[in-house]
Structures are given as structure tokens and as C-alpha cells.
Amino acid sequence: MAALGWLTGWLLPRRRSATARSVLAGEAAAEAARKSAQENEDALDAPGPPAEPxxxxxxxxxxxxxxxxxxxxxxxxAIYHFGRGLYKRQFFGKRELARFAWQQTWFRLAGIEDPEHMQEARDSVLSIVKGHRVSELMTIGEDIYDEYMAERIWPGTRALAQAHLDAGQKVWLVTAAPVETATIIARRLGLTGALGTVAESVGGIYTGKLVGELLHGPAKAEAVRALAAAEGLELSRCAAYSDSANDIPMLSIVGYPYAVNPDSRLRKHAREQGWRLRDYRTGRKAAKIGIPAAAGLGALAGGAAAAAAIQRRRR
Structure with missing residues (x-):
């Protein structure tokens, strides 16, 4: 069975410890990322505005x-934007769209990852993509990036990544998003590759089962360790960037941790540890609670409009 990934699926049997699942997920993500990196070397975009570390x-x-x-x-x-693209292509109905809209709204307003919402998103996407061909979803993913994701890249963080590339260093995405989606984004941004959630496929068709678990929290740290070992890197000389306190395990294993657009927990932890901070959001409210204020309000309005439209159709 080939291992590829989507942000959905069931955890391995409970008899396996959480640590073992994290290690398996990390190693699977590292293997998939190294394979995809070869395809990304020649796809470099223009650098963003100067904002070097x-x-x-x-x-x-x-x-x-x-x-x-x-x-x-x-x-x-990324998973919610991907969901929007699948809805447009009639992969699922309005009920699922309303759920995606609400989860995205909550995420944008709260600025943190809620485990319950993440599991709901994972289970939703599982039911949507199971039985579909990997090649089909990869092709669709390219179009979804252009439609919903390209305009949402933070120029400041993009410039940080470019600074590492300009210095001759490799740059990897590390995300709970499907490895296919993450690989597309990495290639479009000219990055080396991506570590993402890996799931099984048989004969190029998704089975709906994850390899290990969601690449989230401790699993990200395990993925980085596995990739660093395979690539001959020294983590004390590496950098990591994240907005979420959930990624403290990953940030803690490198020599240069950065809190970017941090949630309140990560901001507090970063200040206590003396980590570097970068915030590319605008507005006093965003600085306080960890969201882009205008974007958050727009997401709320969009989610409310979607829910209202669905209610009207039911009457």
C-alpha cells in the first residue's frame, strides 16, 4: 500500500500508545516529504517583501x-479552503458546507486550533475522499490553490522562508493538512517540500485510513526529527516557525524557534522562553487576541450568510 495523505481517517488501534502513533505519523510524513521534494527544486516563485530573520x-x-x-x-x-473547493465541484452538499464554514469562522476568530473541530474536519474529509483516486484529488488541489489559497499567503512569512532559501537552506512546510495539499503549496511557494498528514492508498485510491495519526502537536516534532536525521541536519542550527501553542514541541527542538502571528498561549510561552516573535496581522485587536480583525469579521459574515441561506432553503 502506498502512503499518501488527507486530513481525515481513524486513529490506529488503541492498544498502540500515543507516542508510538506520533512516531509513526512523523516518520511517514518525513518519507513522503522527501519524495516530493525532488519535484519542487526547480519551481521557484519571486521572493516577497524584505522581512528577513x-x-x-x-x-x-x-x-x-x-x-x-x-x-x-x-x-x-488549508483544509477548510480545500473543502470549499470540493463543494464547488459537488463532492458534498450544503450541510457539510455549513459545517466547514462554521469551523473556518471559529478558527479565524479564535486564532487557535480546536481538537474537536479538527477531528470533525478530518472525519468529514474522510467520507468525502474515500474511494477517490489520488491523481484526481491532486489535480483538483492545484486548481483550489489558485482559487482560494494563493491570495491568503502572508507576505511577511513568505519573505522569511525566502531568506532561508536565499541562504542556501532547505525549507519545509510541517502541517496537519493533507500531504498532497501541503506539497502543492510548497511547490507553488518554491519551498523544498512538505511534511503533512499521510494516509493509505491502494492502487492509487484512498482507503480512508491514516498512517499513524494526524500530523499535529507531538507528531510534528517527530516528523521534523525523522526528516533531520534523514537529511543530516543539526536541529540546534535549524529554525521553526508557528502561530500555535500546539506546535511548542516542534519549536522546542530547534535552535531558532519563532512565534509568528502567535495565539495568546504561544505568545506568553515565547516571551517566557525568549523566543523571537513576528506578527504580520494588522490592528490592535488582532495583536491582542491573535486574529486578522477584518478577515475574522469577513469569515464570520460569510459563515453566517451560508447558514442563513441553508435555513431559508429548508423552510
Missing amino acids: DFPVVGDEKAAAFFDLDNTIMQGA
Whole structure:
């Protein structure tokens, strides 16, 4: 069975410990990422506006950078944007669309990842993509990136990634999003590759089962460790970037942790640890509670409008 990924599926049998599942998910993500990196080397976009970090050291082959995706490189959550694209292509109905709209609205307003919402999103996408061909979803994913994701890339974080590339370092996305979606985004941004949630496929068709678990929290740290070992990197010379306190395990294992557009818990932790902070959101409210204010209100309005439209149709 080939291992590819979507943000859905069931956890491995409970007899396996959470640590074992995290290690398996991390190793699977690292293997998939290394395979996809070869295809990304020649696809470089123009760099964003200057916003370089305090380093990197040019030519340090033992160093690399690891970037979270949702609310770090891109506004909002990739899986919800992907859901919108699948709805447009009639993969599911209005009820599921309303759920995706609400989850995205909550995520944008709260600025944090809710485990219950993440599991709902995972289960929703499982029922949608199970039985579909990997190649079909990859092709659709390219179009969805252009439709919903490209305009939501944070220029400041994009510039940070470019600074590492300009220094001759590899740059990887590390995300709970499907590895296929993450790979598309990494290629479009000219990054080295992506570590994402990996799921099984048989004969190029999704089975609906994850390899390990969602690449989230401790699993991200395991993925980074596995990739660093395979690539011959020294984590003490590497950098990691994230907006979420859920990624403290990943941030804690590198020598240069950055809190980017941080939620309140991560901001507090970063200040206590003396970590670097970067915030590319606008407005005093965003600085306080961890959201882009105008974007959050827009998401709320969009979610409310979708729900209202569905209610009207039911009457």
C-alpha cells in the first residue's frame, strides 16, 4: 500500500500508545516529504517583501527551516479552503458546507486550533475522499490553490522562508493538512517540500485510513526529527516557525524557534522562553487576541450568510 495523505481517517488501534502513533505519523510524513521534494527544486516563485530573520547563516548545510502552514504562512486553515473547493465541484452538499464554514469562522476568530473541530474536519474529509483516486484529488488541489489559497499567503512569512532559501537552506512546510495539499503549496511557494498528514492508498485510491495519526502537536516534532536525521541536519542550527501553542514541541527542538502571528498561549510561552516573535496581522485587536480583525469579521459574515441561506432553503 502506498502512503499518501488527507486530513481525515481513524486513529490506529488503541492498544498502540500515543507516542508510538506520533512516531509513526512523523516518520511517514518525513518519507513522503522527501519524495516530493525532488519535484519542487526547480519551481521557484519571486521572493516577497524584505522581512528577513536575524539569521540564517549563508551556506550552512546542516541548517534548515520548518514552517507551520495554517495562520503562519497562510491566513486560515488549508483544509477548510480545500473543502470549499470540493463543494464547488459537488463532492458534498450544503450541510457539510455549513459545517466547514462554521469551523473556518471559529478558527479565524479564535486564532487557535480546536481538537474537536479538527477531528470533525478530518472525519468529514474522510467520507468525502474515500474511494477517490489520488491523481484526481491532486489535480483538483492545484486548481483550489489558485482559487482560494494563493491570495491568503502572508507576505511577511513568505519573505522569511525566502531568506532561508536565499541562504542556501532547505525549507519545509510541517502541517496537519493533507500531504498532497501541503506539497502543492510548497511547490507553488518554491519551498523544498512538505511534511503533512499521510494516509493509505491502494492502487492509487484512498482507503480512508491514516498512517499513524494526524500530523499535529507531538507528531510534528517527530516528523521534523525523522526528516533531520534523514537529511543530516543539526536541529540546534535549524529554525521553526508557528502561530500555535500546539506546535511548542516542534519549536522546542530547534535552535531558532519563532512565534509568528502567535495565539495568546504561544505568545506568553515565547516571551517566557525568549523566543523571537513576528506578527504580520494588522490592528490592535488582532495583536491582542491573535486574529486578522477584518478577515475574522469577513469569515464570520460569510459563515453566517451560508447558514442563513441553508435555513431559508429548508423552510
